[in-house]
Amino acid sequence: MSFGDTSAFQDGITTSSLNVKDRITVIGSGNWGSVAARLIAINTRTSPLFHDEVRIWVFEEILPSGEKLTNAINKYKENKKYLPGVNLGPNVVADPDIRSAVKDATMLVFVTPHQFIEGICKDLKGKIKPSVKGISLIKGMEVKESGVTLISNKIRKSLGIECSVLMGANIANEIAEEMFSEATVGYKGNKTIAQKWVQLFSTPYFSVTAVPDVEGVEICGTLKNVVAIAAGLVDGLGMGSNTKAAIMRIGLKEMRYLARLLFPTVNDTTFFESCGVADLITTCLLETLAWTKENGLCPSSKINAFHNGPCNGNCR
Ligand SMILES: NC(=O)c1ccc[n+]([C@@H]2O[C@H](COP(=O)([O-])OP(=O)(O)OC[C@H]3O[C@@H](n4cnc5c(N)ncnc54)[C@H](O)[C@@H]3O)[C@@H](O)[C@H]2O)c1
Ligand SMILES: O=P(O)(O)OC[C@H](O)CO
Numbered sequence: 279m280s281f282g283d284t285s286a287f288q289d290g291i292t293t294s295s296l297n298v299k300d301r302i303t304v305i306g307s308g309n310w311g312s313v314a315a316r317l318i319a320i321n322t323r324t325s326p327l328f329h330d331e332v333r334i335w336v337f338e339e340i341l342p343s344g345e346k347l348t349n350a351i352n353k354y355k356e357n358k359k360y361l362p363g364v365n366l367g368p369n370v371v372a373d374p375d376i377r378s379a380v381k382d383a384t385m386l387v388f389v390t391p392h393q394f395i396e397g398i399c400k401d402l403k404g405k406i407k408p409s410v411k412g413i414s415l416i417k418g419m420e421v422k423e424s425g426v427t428l429i430s431n432k433i434r435k436s437l438g439i440e441c442s443v444l445m446g447a448n449i450a451n452e453i454a455e456e457m458f459s460e461a462t463v464g465y466k467g468n469k470t471i472a473q474k475w476v477q478l479f480s481t482p483y484f485s486v487t488a489v490p491d492v493e494g495v496e497i498c499g500t501l502k503n504v505v506a507i508a509a510g511l512v513d514g515l516g517m518g519s520n521t522k523a524a525i526m527r528i529g530l531k532e533m534r535y536l537a538r539l540l541f542p543t544v545n546d547t548t549f550f551e552s553c554g555v556a557d558l559i560t561t562c563l564l565e566t567l568a569w570t571k572e573n574g575l576c577p578s579s580k581i582n583a584f585h586n587g588p589c590n591g592n593c594r
Pocket of ligand 1: 312360418
């Protein structure tokens, strides 16, 4: 079932059936964390399901101006370091103390670089209720000789909470500019909470669909980066679009093979969602854009072979 049309949920989940409004805390205030908070804040301002205020936990930093990042976010409603020039919304409140940031939360959005999640979970252990629902937007997984652990599983195990995931072709800066994008929520069993995550994130330019395949969605978001490195090598070696398309096609097949080897329940259809083929494409194209920029060429030159040469500044 597709949950893309959020209006369909208005009948399914009502404030009267829930009684209490959910309170959201975003854990992480980097580029994607700030954009996620902005999307959420748009919806909490209007939806009766959610408390208006969105808390965002900030790993405190000092800006070149000497101001604390947290104070600057609260004063200007802008993350001057990780998302400059974008208003986060009047209802976003930054908090540098993780325990106070999550104190009243009923829904937690985890969106930090993966290497920090272990320490964050240690800080949160015993400080949140088991009824809290989590969602991870974090790419990556832990690989040990004993096997691999997905980030959502680390969160689930260490905090004892339910944890869904949201992945997709989601370059944060494009979503901050309200360019149309899609995303996939992966959930395990609890369709009602998946619907709520869809409602929390969806906007007219951010179309979210939910699928009951948490491992499939998360592993797609992780493995596509390996294929994107190969796509970068194609650029570096001066090869063409046909070669890159071959890398992407074979890479997608290998992603599916490895995903099913690690998690036999992963669904084939998940690879056709935004978290699968779309994230793979956007990340491989991003490699191209980075390569052309570094080499002083117009980004279009690698996408359109007839447009070769230095950038005239008229493209992105
Ligand atoms: N940026 C994107 O376009 C994008 C899109 C989709 C998914 N993601 C994923 O989202 C996650 C977050 O990425 P991002 O782009 O927001 O990160 P970022 O690189 O912009 O920000 C890094 C964040 O880590 C914080 N940090 C630094 N040291 C820390 C520490 N010791 N403990 C805790 N936090 C610390 C920084 O304050 C900052 O908030 C990653 O897993 C990334 O793969 C990013
Ligand atoms: O580079 P990542 O792994 O944070 O992913 C970014 C987005 O998924 C690009 O769509």
